[in-house]
Amino acid sequence: NAGVTQTPKFQVLKTGQSMTLQCAQDMNHNSMYWYRQDPGMGLRLIYYSASEGTTDKGEVPNGYNVSRLNKREFSLRLESAAPSQTSVYFCASRSGLLQETQYFGPGTRLLVL
């Protein structure tokens, strides 16, 4: 099993450009998450999907959209990138059962100029 995979690993964008970060998991998990990690601020939840067909806002959803394409895939879209969105983005998945942990992807480093 590959676990949680993310593409791309690195990306440089200009302000105003759009892009989609892809995430897939092969563990048949119900819940999927997108976080951003910034120095001194830990992990902040952007959006999550408790199950296929549902999405909910996290702490910092502004400037982002998500799509739960199917049970395996959960994408994060930046419609008009801003320098404040420079960050490392992590996708995670979880079975959805109360006592189960999250499994994280390797991350995407995004630089917005």
Next chain:
Amino acid sequence: AQSVSQHNHHVILSEAASLELGCNYSYGGTVNLFWYVQYPGQHLQLLLKYFSGDPLVKGIKGFEAEFIKSKFSFNLRKPSVQWSDTAEYFCAVTPYSSASKIIFGSGTRLSIRP
């Protein structure tokens, strides 16, 4: 609002020193508690977790954590750190009432002097 506080932002220790990293959460109901570790350049990995039962939980690599319900705390400990423990450590909480939601603390960076 629910939150998780890690008061130590950066801890520097020498090898063989003992470690304790603080974690406090604000939520009145029942919770599940986690500690994750992120080694340099890597993604987060689970260190240990508490769901119920014995409040002293043992994890990988000699780490343990104690859940003290009255103090809303879940501090991470290790009796003798190694240089390879250099990493960032995150405490996280899942409220029973919202099983899909996991709230992370801001992290503690641990630097070990060889």
